[in-house]
Amino acid sequence: MKxxxxxxxxxxxxxxxxxxxxxxxxxxxxxxxxITTEAGRAAGSFYRHFTSKEDLLRALLDELSAASDAYAxxxxxxxxxxxxxxxxxxxxxxxxxxxxxxxxxVALRQAALVSxxxxxxxxxxxxxxxEDLADHLEHVQNLPASPETTLLMMSxxxxxxxxxxxxxxxxxxxxxxxxxLYRALNGKDYTP
Numbered sequence: 001m002k003x004x005x006x007x008x009x010x011x012x013x014x015x016x017x018x019x020x021x022x023x024x025x026x027x028x029x030x031x032x033x034x035i036t037t038e039a040g041r042a043a044g045s046f047y048r049h050f051t052s053k054e055d056l057l058r059a060l061l062d063e064l065s066a067a068s069d070a071y072a073x074x075x076x077x078x079x080x081x082x083x084x085x086x087x088x089x090x091x092x093x094x095x096x097x098x099x100x101x102x103x104x105x106v107a108l109r110q111a112a113l114v115s116x117x118x119x120x121x122x123x124x125x126x127x128x129x130x131e132d133l134a135d136h137l138e139h140v141q142n143l144p145a146s147p148e149t150t151l152l153m154m155s156x157x158x159x160x161x162x163x164x165x166x167x168x169x170x171x172x173x174x175x176x177x178x179x180x181l182y183r184a185l186n187g188k189d190y191t192p
Contacts, residue, residue: 011049013039015063018056019103027057027107028114054118057111060104061125067097068129081181082139084190088178090133094158095174130155140185154181 017039021030032053036043050056071093078086098105108125111118130151137143143150157177168176175192182190 007048010039010041010045013041014046014049014056015059018053018060022107023103027053027110054111054115057104057107057118058121060101061108061121064097064101064104065125065128067101068093071097072132079136080139081136081185082141084178084182084192086136087181087185088174090136091158091177091181092174095170095177098159099170126155137185142187144184150185157181 014035018030018035021034021038025034030053032046033043035053035056036046046056050059076089078089080086108118108122112122130148133151133154134147137147137150145153157180179189182188
């Protein structure tokens with residue numbers, strides 16, 4: 001195996017090991033040596049790819065952002081929140097991206113608790129996500145609050161969907177959230 005291929009493989013192994021450990025132990029309880037051991041790599045190999053555990057977490061945040069952007073770039077994307085299908089699409093996307101990147105979301109929250117830098121990083125990530133949705137409210141006639149506050153309330157509701165809906169299937173949770181948000185935004189029910 002060529003050196004460049006081995007470097008790519010090692011970086012990927014470190015990222016996957018970190019995800020497993022963050023999901024199992026949490027970000028704060030995971031050390032770099034835990035990550036390298038889990039990845040089956042030498043401790044020094046970590047520093048060829050990342051300057052710190054925080055740098056690795058930023059790489060995971062980049063993966064999360066890319067997954068969110070990829071979901072939004074599909075042909076099914078609709079951006080008019082007077083349309084229940086547009087709301088459902090975004091609820092489903094949020095649910096799926098959060099589920100696929102649950103360990104990263106937990107790690108980001110934990111890092112933000114102990115690092116002002118990560119608090120700013122996490123806040124900027126959330127702000128960017130909300131700014132991407134701002135134009136989705138343009139057709140909504142009587143928002144429950146300012147567009148910024150409305151988006152913030154929506155993000156709080158969608159931030160950890162699996163925790164919000166214990167005991168429901170994914171489809172049930174997506175439909176219930178869609179109906180709730182549609183009513184909150186548009187002041188009326190819809191019949192699917």
